[in-house]
Amino acid sequence: MESRFHETNEVPIRADEGVKFVHHAEAVWQQRDPYGPPGFKGVFISYYATLCAAFAAIGGMVFGYDQGVVSVILVMPQFLARFTRVSETAPGAGFYKGLMTAMIELGAFLGAFNQGWIADKYSRKYSIVVAVVIFTIGSVVQTAAMDYAMLTVGRLVGGIGIGMLSMVAPLYISEISPPEVRGSLLVLEEFCIVFGIVVAFWTTYGTRYMSGEWAWRLPFLLQMVPSTVLGIGILFFPFSPRWLASKGRDREALQSLGKLRLLPVTDHRVQQEWFDIKAEVAFHRQASAKRHPTLQSKSNVNSIKLELVSWMDCFRMGCWRRTHVGVGLMFFQQFVGINALIYYSPTLFETMGLNYSMQLIMSGVLNVTQLVGVSTSIWTIDRFGRRPLLLWGSFFMTISHLIIAVFVGKYSQNWPAHRGPGWASAAFLLFYMLSFGATWGPVPWAMPSEIFPSSLRAKGVALSTCSNWFNNFIIGLITPPLVQNTGFGAYAFFAVFCLLSFVWTYFFVPETRGRTLEQMDHVFKDISGEEEEARRQAIEADIIASHHRNVDSGTKDQ
Numbered sequence: 338m339e340s341r342f343h344e345t346n347e348v349p350i351r352a353d354e355g356v357k358f359v360h361h362a363e364a365v366w367q368q369r370d371p372y373g374p375p376g377f378k379g380v381f382i383s384y385y386a387t388l389c390a391a392f393a394a395i396g397g398m399v400f401g402y403d404q405g406v407v408s409v410i411l412v413m414p415q416f417l418a419r420f421t422r423v424s425e426t427a428p429g430a431g432f433y434k435g436l437m438t439a440m441i442e443l444g445a446f447l448g449a450f451n452q453g454w455i456a457d458k459y460s461r462k463y464s465i466v467v468a469v470v471i472f473t474i475g476s477v478v479q480t481a482a483m484d485y486a487m488l489t490v491g492r493l494v495g496g497i498g499i500g501m502l503s504m505v506a507p508l509y510i511s512e513i514s515p516p517e518v519r520g521s522l523l524v525l526e527e528f529c530i531v532f533g534i535v536v537a538f539w540t541t542y543g544t545r546y547m548s549g550e551w552a553w554r555l556p557f558l559l560q561m562v563p564s565t566v567l568g569i570g571i572l573f574f575p576f577s578p579r580w581l582a583s584k585g586r587d588r589e590a591l592q593s594l595g596k597l598r599l600l601p602v603t604d605h606r607v608q609q610e611w612f613d614i615k616a617e618v619a620f621h622r623q624a625s626a627k628r629h630p631t632l633q634s635k636s637n638v639n640s641i642k643l644e645l646v647s648w649m650d651c652f653r654m655g656c657w658r659r660t661h662v663g664v665g666l667m668f669f670q671q672f673v674g675i676n677a678l679i680y681y682s683p684t685l686f687e688t689m690g691l692n693y694s695m696q697l698i699m700s701g702v703l704n705v706t707q708l709v710g711v712s713t714s715i716w717t718i719d720r721f722g723r724r725p726l727l728l729w730g731s732f733f734m735t736i737s738h739l740i741i742a743v744f745v746g747k748y749s750q751n752w753p754a755h756r757g758p759g760w761a762s763a764a765f766l767l768f769y770m771l772s773f774g775a776t777w778g779p780v781p782w783a784m785p786s787e788i789f790p791s792s793l794r795a796k797g798v799a800l801s802t803c804s805n806w807f808n809n810f811i812i813g814l815i816t817p818p819l820v821q822n823t824g825f826g827a828y829a830f831f832a833v834f835c836l837l838s839f840v841w842t843y844f845f846v847p848e849t850r851g852r853t854l855e856q857m858d859h860v861f862k863d864i865s866g867e868e869e870e871a872r873r874q875a876i877e878a879d880i881i882a883s884h885h886r887n888v889d890s891g892t893k894d895q
Contacts, residue, residue: 370606372515372598375851376719379518386597389574390510390522394529395567396465396502397782399472399560401533403499405704406556407438409541409697415552422485435813437489442810444475444496445503446803452501453799454644461509461577461795468505469568472498473561480557498564504802508795511786512577513597516853520718523783528715530782531708531774533563538701579791579854582614590614610853612880614791617855619876621792624655651797655863656790662846663785663801669838670781671808673734674831675773677816678741678766679703686763699763706767710774722850723780724842730776731839737769738832746825777838781805787849788857 373382380387410416411434417424423434448468456464475495482488507526514522540559544552575597581590591611595602602608625643626633628650632643651660682703686696717726744762748755789797819827847860857863858873 369609371517372600372606373517375517376521377716379515379719380521380715383515383518383598385599386514387518387522389513389597390525392567392570392574393465393506393509394525395563396468396506397526397529398533398536399564399567400499400503401530401535402537402560402563403441403495403533404530405534405537406541406560407441408700409538409545410553410556411438413541413545413553415545415548415550419483419550420485420488433485437485437492439810439813440489440492441496441499442806442813444493444498445500446806446810448497448500448502449504449799449802449806450500451497452504453648453796455501456505456508456580456795457583460580461505461512462571462574464501464505465509465571466568468498468501469564470498471495471501472564473568474498476557476561476564480554480561500802500806503805504799505795507782507786508798509577511783511854512579512794513575515598516851518719519787520723520783520850521715523786524711524714524718524779527779527782528708528711531704531711531778535701535704535708538704542697542701578611579614579618579794582611582618583791587611587615612877613853613855616873616877616880617858618791619880620858620873621790623872623876625650625792628653647793648796648800651789651793651800656793656797658845658861658863659788659790659857660797660800662788663797664804665841665845666781666784667801667805668808669834669841670777670805671812672831672834673731673773673777673838674738674828674834675777676809676812677820677827677831678769682766703767703770706770707774707778710771710776711778713775714779717775718779718783719850722848723784724846724848726776726780727842727846728839730772730780731835731842733772734769734777735832735835735839737765737772738828738835740765741769742825742828742832745828749824784846784849787854788861790857791854794854 373379411423421427423430423437427433448471452464452468455467459467472495475491475493475498478491479488479495482491507523510522510526511519537556537560541553541556544555546552547555575593576589578590578593578597581587581593591602591607594611594614595604595607598604598607598610600607602611625647629643629646632639632646650656679700682700686699714726741762744758744765748758752759785801786794786798816827819830823830849857849860852860
């Protein structure tokens, strides 16, 4: 049968293809024609979506670079000469150093929380620009800092920008990606975070040989380069089709979807995805109207009230399981002990007899090992799924913590006399970094942005990202005294949380590999009862009827 096309006020419609909605939680390739193969091969086939995702992931590099740059700067003599308040000999140095580093987490928490409504109101794309502007202001203040107060304010402002980027970049990536490779593209966020840490470490490792204050000002200045490229370049990339659909801009949504898939908008796969997006938006809009009937009239007061109650909807029936998974993933990402091992590694390397330069090199090797681990997940996350990675990661990290705890408990009083166990501890430290990088590093950044419904996705991702920053802050407070006062007990403590993460994942985290964002209601079994199922099917029937009316109209015009 020959294809016939007709362009209406809405969108072009193809007359010879049927529409089939998905009423199950199985992978898309089991029921439909996929855009390409899952995993690594599909990344190259969907090269434009990959390019957009990789560009958005520069936000992760900015985040990682800023995190990594401080670790070396804090011990630079040139830096300490200017900011004597944080030098080891100054009274209260520990507090002021902790406050300065904590400012980034406080700012990031505030930024991630506020980015939810900004991304909903002004689009994912423009909210990235807002984040870049705020981050650049913070970077300028840090680069030009003349005293401790100015530097701390700069860290706070920069942190707000980082928090905004850490929330919206994976959100944008998830909404533009084909389901077959969405996990691989979301991994780019964590890859860029770790890559930014590696770049920052080796940059500051080199600039520490510079005389004068440019040894630490230059690294702060350089972090504005990738952020500026991101802020300008993102303007040339498409809007999220799901955001456009949520604003009733259906024609633009279809055009954006076709551009991202490198296919004509009349392709049956593009049409099918577009129909699913429209159905999901309409279903959750009706659900919101039913839940908040008095707030549907257009007014500024009602808009503000609806925005506030929408945050509470993340904890109500139909979404609370997803919020639990998103917040829980970020909680365990911090409590599996990644920062404890990073914190203790310089002490371990020092007591093993390594000089200062070699200690820094080994710390750099740790970051590179994590980067290698993250690189593997670009292939594995859509090949094997999210759940297997999390479960195996929890298992391997538990083993690593327990073995390091045994070695620390038995030999930490005299490492130089026990070089063998010392190097074995270092080996398991590297193995832990590899395991974390391949599993619990990328997956918690990937899953929150794909599990929430369109109406609450920005807010759900914001809550999950806030969980990350809040728990990062808690871990930063408890890890140093925990390691110093309990020794091996700290690693036994984190081993318990690694084990708990295994149990929690097994019982609560569903598999999302290969599912469209619109299938998550079925993945999480959030369609509760016959009434909701009937309402969704009625919406889908209306869309199909509209589709057939357009087809019939097109046929008569031929």
